Amino acid sequence: KNQVEQSPQSLIILEGKNCTLQCNYTVSPFSNLRWYKQDTGRGPVSLTIMTFSENTKSNGRYTATLDADTKQSSLHITASQLSDSASYICVVSASNDMRFGAGTRLTVKP
């Protein structure tokens, strides 16, 4: 069982709508949690990084939350745009070990 589980596996929304992606993890001891955006055919790009003491962080229309007690994180995308279509990957670090989720594939349709 992967130590980082993301849901849903894929999601289709209409342009302008909001959506929330989920990440549950069992990685321990927790160091930090990252969300990456990966466009098709490109390398991942960092969106947010959160440590244990942070429970929310925003980057433009992207807002990540972290509940270290329940070991859950979410990525909320506001007012989606066509360019938001990509895979969103949750990465959880423990010391010098990084565990990647399989990603959520988001498609934004006009």
Next chain:
Amino acid sequence: DTAVSQTPKYLVTQMGNDKSIKCEQNLGHDTMYWYKQDSKKFLKIMFSYNNKELIINETVPNRFSPKSPDKAHLNLHINSLELGDSAVYFCASSPYLAGGVETQYFGPGTRLLVL
């Protein structure tokens, strides 16, 4: 002025061949990484180098060998290529080992297809 660059972008080769993928970063970072992304889109770390020292080596076959001629380069050599090696290989870099809060910067990927 690409931050992390990889060459080649595409690589198609026969089973049994030996190939290399090059990676360069101009960010002045101390740590570089190689990742493999399989057909299911899982990213798995293969190696990381910090100041020319290998500090993470997951369960990767010894047919794969990273070579760092200097801090700005981390090349990946693959001997005796197998069909299962077909994947996208990403290079990345960060200021320090990314167990802290330093952002990793990824290259565009090298798509390897072994026939």
